[in-house]
Amino acid sequence: MVKELNPRARFLMGPGPSDVNPMVLKALSTPMIGHLDPQFIEIMDEVMEMTRQLFQTNNQLTSVISATGSAGMETCFVNLLEPGDTAMVCVNGVFGNRMCDIVERCGAKLIRVDAPWGEPIAPGQVKDALEKSKPKLVAIVHAETSTGVLQPLTEISKMVHDAGALFVVDTVTSLGGTQVKVDEWGIDAVYSGTQKCISAPPGLSPVSFNTKSLEIMDQRKTKVQSWYLDLSMIRKYWTGAKRAYHHTGPISMVYAVHEALRIVHQEGLEARFERHLRNHKKLLDGLEAMGFEFLVAPEYRLPMLNAIKIPNGVDEQTVRARLLNEYNIEIGAGLGDFAGKVWRIGLMGESSTPNHVNLLLGALKDILG
């Protein structure tokens, strides 16, 4: 017979999930209620309002998709694209590549704008590409989890709008840990995840769509290829006057996100972003003192995801295994082009504390000598 769960607790310092606050774990264990219960509708309304505040947007359709961040990505593309449309995707890491894969599965024509992994997309690249084609949308990753690059958005946003396209942004790793100003930056469609700087468990994807995006959806000639992610129906459940049933909402996960968002707003966005920056600097100082090099140039470094080069002669798998098994600290391996070449150290949400930084620095000193 299978035994009751009793995993050893970890310090989660990888690319997500991050540590979850005990109050969020407590909220998860709130007794079940129905997905059409007026009490649950009220909870959904509160989640929407707190998500709007976090995205810094007034968009009515700001809610959570009932699946993880990658499903949020897919939601944007399957609702905004129809077969034959053209989509431009900026790629400088794993998640830009994932966007390309999804765009092609939508039957859309893909135009890639590539930058080297570890560097941001230069506005000039987008400008050049927009001169040669007229895409329906341009998509970009704000915080590339595979490389630790923070992508400046405002200049590119203006170019995209001048070209008459929609601007779609991945904020999976940035939301809750640094500024994400959806309205001010002219983002038309945006998605994120719950398990990074929001510090809820993985399982839901916060999303927001402005009226221009909704108009594009209303003008579709074809049905959205995914039933589960079809916003024309999901909207009715989240924002409709009658709150019509679409699928059974993931009640417990919505409880968790509700509490995690409460904690975010109790701390305050500015204080939270400042904390992420402060602990990043502490980690940076400590690692540089040990001789580590960061992958990304200083001005484009994400505070919550630190990609560092693995020194020559270090057996990276052994070090990660010892961190996990002897110190209960999880850090992330390199992904894609960077497999075996970098470590990814997350300081996200509840995992962004001076104690986390001290624990990791101490353990690395123990192991590397």
Add this chain to the structure above:
Amino acid sequence: MVKELNPRARFLMGPGPSDVNPMVLKALSTPMIGHLDPQFIEIMDEVMEMTRQLFQTNNQLTSVISATGSAGMETCFVNLLEPGDTAMVCVNGVFGNRMCDIVERCGAKLIRVDAPWGEPIAPGQVKDALEKSKPKLVAIVHAETSTGVLQPLTEISKMVHDAGALFVVDTVTSLGGTQVKVDEWGIDAVYSGTQKCISAPPGLSPVSFNTKSLEIMDQRKTKVQSWYLDLSMIRKYWTGAKRAYHHTGPISMVYAVHEALRIVHQEGLEARFERHLRNHKKLLDGLEAMGFEFLVAPEYRLPMLNAIKIPNGVDEQTVRARLLNEYNIEIGAGLGDFAGKVWRIGLMGESSTPNHVNLLLGALKDILG
């Protein structure tokens, strides 16, 4: 500032979610670990094995999709169908209709086999339809949540296989409450939900695919239209030797399902199914004594989902609202063709107890006089 969650507890006697065992709520609050942590891989392995036992199958690819039951439905169709394929769908309620919608979104040719709502599909209907066409798959709902009909499967399964098609079955409401013999009944692909007779929270979809289904997938000429639900990648995370990252697994929900499945198997499948039947009979006796009529003929009634006709002159919305507000009992309204005509009373998993039956009968007597 939004307040901490504190919803009034309910007795969940609708079409799902059902009541959740306190041990499952406790499992939900287990501290977070990473989706690639060896401890989590072990938990996934245990979930797969317990899910196999529940589906009564040896299929290696038996796991949970990271989204609700409707996403499990979509997973089956998007992976098994390619544009231009033909799919036959049996329809006698809302969920058969949903299957049709998804089949069309896959670009497949749809052949419907319709029976009146509240009645099962007759094997002869399928036979006739199979004589006129040669579909790639035939899909049917085992337990139609919108009507309370239990669909016999073995005779139809044989016809489907004789015609060289795959047999795809929706067991969202039946799994964990009555027999679902995937291997013995020749089911090639099957999906379910966690929030019905398994009594975990909503949010995941147990699925199982046999080798014939996997071969069909391996022979695809086109990519699966959904990235998130593409089993060729999901398989590598759940059953591959290297457990390759696809998306971030919904850790807390997997914890919950792990505990809920443990409880299912501690009770034992036969005892559990017998309990569902016993409480169904108690409810039936009580409701018939009050003059209520069941929608479905006795031999096709689901033990866990009881559709009863709303008596003339009864304001159904007022009664349901009073049950919820005064007694904290949730029952389900009619869906689709049956809106305003039937109530749906669920006795699923933890909600299938004599106390639940007594509470509901007592409250209905209070309200209806």
